[in-house]
Amino acid sequence: MNKDLSKVRNIGISAHIDSGKTTLTERILFYTNRIHAIHEVRGKDGVGATMDSMELERERGITIQSAATHCTWKNIDINIIDTPGHVDFTVEVERALRVLDGAVLILDSVAGVQSQSITVNRQMTRYNVPRIAFINKCDRTGANPYKVTGMLRDKLDLNAHLVQMPIGLEANLQGMVDLILMKAVYFDGDNGENIRMEEIPAEMADEAAERREALLEEVSMYSEELMEALLEGSDNIDPALIYSAIRRGTIDLEFTPVMMGSAYKNKGVQLLLEAVELFLPSPTDITNNALDLNDGEKEFAVTNNPEDPLIMLAFKLEDGRYGQLTYVRTYQGELHKGDTVINSRTGKKVRVGRLCRMHSDEMEEIDECGSGDIVALFGVDCASGDTFTTEGINVSMTSMHIPEPVISLAIVPADNKAQVNMSKALNRFTKEDPTFKTFVDHETGETIISGMGELHLEVYIERMKREYQAEVAVGAPQVAYRETISQHADFNYTHKKQTGGSGQFGRVAGFMEPMEEGDYEFVDKIVGGSIPREFISSCDKGFQKSMIKGALCGAPIVGVRCTVNDGSFHAVDSSDVAFQLASAGAFREGYMKAKPTIMEPIMKVAVEVPSEFQGPVMGSINQRRGMIIGTNEDGSYSVIEAEVPLSEMFGYSTNLRSLTQGKAEFTMEFANFKPVPKSVGDELIKKYEEERKNG
Amino acid sequence: MGSQLNEKAPLHALDISASTQDPSIGLVIARAGLGKTAILVQFALDNMLQGNKVLHVAIGAGVEKTRTWYEDLLRTINGEDIEEIPGIMKQRMIMTFQESSFSKALLAERFNDLVDQDIFSPDCLIIDDYDFENCSRSDLEELIAFIKERNLQMAWFSATSHREDDRKSASGVPAPCNEIEDLFNNVLFISPAEKEITLDILKSDSSKVKVGTSLHLDPSTMLIKKG
Numbered sequence: 001m002n003k004d005l006s007k008v009r010n011i012g013i014s015a016h017i018d019s020g021k022t023t024l025t026e027r028i029l030f031y032t033n034r035i036h037a038i039h040e041v042r043g044k045d046g047v048g049a050t051m052d053s054m055e056l057e058r059e060r061g062i063t064i065q066s067a068a069t070h071c072t073w074k075n076i077d078i079n080i081i082d083t084p085g086h087v088d089f090t091v092e093v094e095r096a097l098r099v100l101d102g103a104v105l106i107l108d109s110v111a112g113v114q115s116q117s118i119t120v121n122r123q124m125t126r127y128n129v130p131r132i133a134f135i136n137k138c139d140r141t142g143a144n145p146y147k148v149t150g151m152l153r154d155k156l157d158l159n160a161h162l163v164q165m166p167i168g169l170e171a172n173l174q175g176m177v178d179l180i181l182m183k184a185v186y187f188d189g190d191n192g193e194n195i196r197m198e199e200i201p202a203e204m205a206d207e208a209a210e211r212r213e214a215l216l217e218e219v220s221m222y223s224e225e226l227m228e229a230l231l232e233g234s235d236n237i238d239p240a241l242i243y244s245a246i247r248r249g250t251i252d253l254e255f256t257p258v259m260m261g262s263a264y265k266n267k268g269v270q271l272l273l274e275a276v277e278l279f280l281p282s283p284t285d286i287t288n289n290a291l292d293l294n295d296g297e298k299e300f301a302v303t304n305n306p307e308d309p310l311i312m313l314a315f316k317l318e319d320g321r322y323g324q325l326t327y328v329r330t331y332q333g334e335l336h337k338g339d340t341v342i343n344s345r346t347g348k349k350v351r352v353g354r355l356c357r358m359h360s361d362e363m364e365e366i367d368e369c370g371s372g373d374i375v376a377l378f379g380v381d382c383a384s385g386d387t388f389t390t391e392g393i394n395v396s397m398t399s400m401h402i403p404e405p406v407i408s409l410a411i412v413p414a415d416n417k418a419q420v421n422m423s424k425a426l427n428r429f430t431k432e433d434p435t436f437k438t439f440v441d442h443e444t445g446e447t448i449i450s451g452m453g454e455l456h457l458e459v460y461i462e463r464m465k466r467e468y469q470a471e472v473a474v475g476a477p478q479v480a481y482r483e484t485i486s487q488h489a490d491f492n493y494t495h496k497k498q499t500g501g502s503g504q505f506g507r508v509a510g511f512m513e514p515m516e517e518g519d520y521e522f523v524d525k526i527v528g529g530s531i532p533r534e535f536i537s538s539c540d541k542g543f544q545k546s547m548i549k550g551a552l553c554g555a556p557i558v559g560v561r562c563t564v565n566d567g568s569f570h571a572v573d574s575s576d577v578a579f580q581l582a583s584a585g586a587f588r589e590g591y592m593k594a595k596p597t598i599m600e601p602i603m604k605v606a607v608e609v610p611s612e613f614q615g616p617v618m619g620s621i622n623q624r625r626g627m628i629i630g631t632n633e634d635g636s637y638s639v640i641e642a643e644v645p646l647s648e649m650f651g652y653s654t655n656l657r658s659l660t661q662g663k664a665e666f667t668m669e670f671a672n673f674k675p676v677p678k679s680v681g682d683e684l685i686k687k688y689e690e691e692r693k694n695g
Numbered sequence: 696m697g698s699q700l701n702e703k704a705p706l707h708a709l710d711i712s713a714s715t716q717d718p719s720i721g722l723v724i725a726r727a728g729l730g731k732t733a734i735l736v737q738f739a740l741d742n743m744l745q746g747n748k749v750l751h752v753a754i755g756a757g758v759e760k761t762r763t764w765y766e767d768l769l770r771t772i773n774g775e776d777i778e779e780i781p782g783i784m785k786q787r788m789i790m791t792f793q794e795s796s797f798s799k800a801l802l803a804e805r806f807n808d809l810v811d812q813d814i815f816s817p818d819c820l821i822i823d824d825y826d827f828e829n830c831s832r833s834d835l836e837e838l839i840a841f842i843k844e845r846n847l848q849m850a851w852f853s854a855t856s857h858r859e860d861d862r863k864s865a866s867g868v869p870a871p872c873n874e875i876e877d878l879f880n881n882v883l884f885i886s887p888a889e890k891e892i893t894l895d896i897l898k899s900d901s902s903k904v905k906v907g908t909s910l911h912l913d914p915s916t917m918l919i920k921k922g
Contacts, residue, residue, distance in 0.1 A: 154755070154793075157757065157760055614805070615812070618808055618809070619808075619814065622814040628788060628814065629784075629789065630762070630788060630789030630790065631805070632757060633790070633791065633796055633801070639758075
């Protein structure tokens with residue numbers, strides 16, 4: 001199966017919520033003949049858009065899980081990942097960006113760059129994803145694609161340039177002028193499926209010529225041929241030359257072509273598909289790296305060659321009507337139905353019985369897939385983020401950036417049936433989503449779930465009820481604090497219990513010190529056998545156990561390097577347990593001398609607010625111990641950027657609504673952990689002490 | 696904190712601390728792309744390192760871009776990571792405005808919001824890319840009156856001059872500020888020279904700095920090459 005990879009596009013569609021990405025995807029599927037009727041997100045026909053395949057998504061009108069879908073535009077194979085718009089589901093967006101080669105960033109023609117667009121753009125930058133901007137909803141009152149293009153430059157720092165201009169706007173939106181072909185494009189037929197090209201309306205000709213001139217001047221930076229052609233005049237330049245210059249600039253992340261239209265009114269979508277083909281990269285235009293696990297995780301570029309050993313990344317799991325589906329992206333090699341592959345994390349062999357292409361909630365069984373493909377496998381047991389290979393190589397795709405959970409809450413099943421179903425659901429969710437974690441608190445016996453935000457956990461609780469019929473009672477959300485040390489401290493502890501019967505003896509000496517990267521490190525500097533080799537790992541175990549629960553507020557301890565450089569043992573009474581206990585004692589001794597502090601998760605918060613409410617909103621952030629980084633005032637709207645402790649953000653949406661008559665919105669994502677102020681720390685310590693006293 | 700910027704930073708040669716005016720009102724003027732923002736950010740960073748609070752008003756730029764200036768400059772000049780200096784981030788606030796929406800009245804409103812709610816009380820104000828071409832003398836007088844009223848220690852503006860406009864004041868301040876130079880105590884003019892940038896002190900209120908002094912800066916770091 002030697003597929004021409006230059007004809008493959010793996011793209012994502014990302015946007016602020018309500019910018020119309022589900023509608024746009026729906027139209028793409030319609031124009032590429034994947035669906036034969038158009039349903040709206042909140043449509044009156046009660047069907048809902050095809051991409052929103054989860055019941056909950058259809059009900060809320062938002063997209064929670066990314067559904068992969070395949071379509072063909074002309075002779076180009078396009079794999080689309082529809083990505084969620086809430087920051088709480090950031091890992092979904094990040095995973096999608098990891099496997100994609102290019103993306104379409106949708107913007108609302110009225111609101112322009114919104115807080116979520118900034119987050120999504122930052123994520124795209126992190127993963128070096130080339131993008132096209134699509135200014136949607138140009139039929140809305142107040143639509144202004146020129147202003148939005150300016151915002152792309154000012155707020156997102158993108159070198160964004162229009163490659164089209166609108167013919168009419170708002171209710172009078174008729175079509176677009178293509179500034180490369182210099183033609184007016186109209187969309188006829190009930191669903192805009194018939195494209196009609198005309199001469200540019202006379203009254204727009206001068207402006208179109210000026211805008212084309214500016215565009216050509218800019219993109220000529222990416223093509224010497226174009227620059228030379230321009231010197232001879234801009235009238236008869238081969239469009240292919242312009243396309244190739246824009247493509248170069250886009251792939252090098254130096255240029256962002258800006259398209260426009262109204263997906264809802266069926267205008268501009270086919271031109272966007274053309275742009276996907278012309279400007280976004282194919283798998284061979286992008287370098288993807290894998291890690292060689294046999295060579296100290298050394299990075300190497302995957303080849304895209306179908307004849308090389310298979311490398312495939314599982315980026316999404318779904319439990320749906322067809323059983324378990326694992327979405328994979330193939331980076332090199334080929335996979336055939338019935339092949340056996342190896343999960344490089346577990347080393348287990350897995351037979352791939354069936355593979356298919358998903359068209360949102362419909363599927364097409366296929367016999368093979370090759371490099372650059374995004375397909376789904378049936379019945380493969382794995383976790384999201386696993387790499388599959390053929391025998392003989394031991395590689396993993398570059399590890400994905402997975403943030404630590406910052407919020408947790410206790411859930412209690414209503415009855416025995418709910419208990420069983422809850423376990424099934426949790427098992428599934430933790431495999432699907434690496435930022436969703438669960439464990440049983442051994443002291444209280446409660447099941448704790450943790451994740452990236454209130455909404456993140458709420459959605460899983462809702463899914464437990466709907467998909468798994470698991471009724472659960474939910475406790476109050478708790479912030480995931482951490483403890484750490486601020487200075488070097490020595491320890492020298494002897495554990496001795498030698499009063500009759502078999503005794504216990506072990507002495508552990510050394511020091512602990514703060515470490516900036518990583519949670520824990522154990523350094524063995526024992527010389528001369530003062531602690532026998534067989535008990536060195538016992539010391540490590542003892543330290544690690546001590547770090548599960550800190551002495552200040554019971555939070556896990558992170559950022560500690562423990563070095564053992566001396567000790568003593570007893571020929572008979574020393575044992576694994578004795579050295580674990582000695583190490584635990586040594587840790588306790590050192591920890592309190594090492595100036596321990598409590599750290600709390602700090603969230604990066606962006607509040608978008610009508611300017612008249614900026615003052616009260618800044619006040620509200622200040623009251624919540626927030627640090628305002630900056631404000632960006634854009635006429636009638638302001639965006640306030642701040643860092644606020646997560647513990648202070650509970651209930652903020654209600655507070656914000658009442659402060660702004662419901663006119664403001666905010667997004668937040670995890671930024672980092674920072675030490676808590678003394679007053680907050682004292683409070684947490686007091687609370688923990690009381691809890692311990694009360695058993 | 697309590698530290699200072701690299702001794703080769705041009706602001707040390709200007710010795711702003713020896714200013715005889717309170718507040719000291721300064722202007723950095725140059726053609727586009729010669730490093731006005733870099734000089735303003737140096738002033739701001741030095742103030743922040745000394746424990747003063749800086750309100751950075753950027754007209755026509757975004758918050759992220761302005762933050763990046765601080766991060767990059769401190770790394771280049773002092774080899775330090777701004778996030779690693781305890782408490783320094785609390786010494787700065789960035790306000791960005793679109794050119795068309797900025798006015799003294801709006802700045803005053805935002806400023807008062809910050810001070811009255813005890814969110815942030817600036818000691819130093821930076822106004823980068825103030826539109827001198829489209830503002831009147833009285834607009835600027837009003838703004839400076841506001842700065843004095845709010846007891847700021849210093850305020851620095853930046854202005855963009857143009858190659859094709861060769862008007863100059865008697866002390867050499869180019870257009871568009873040639874007729875309003877009397878409103879500033881300090882005026883610095885940046886111009887390109889071969890492989891370096893020249894910083895001319897056209898006006899100074901410092902008891903230690905001589906008007907007419909020229910500093911030669913390395914364009915990649917904006918640090919002094921020779922005095």
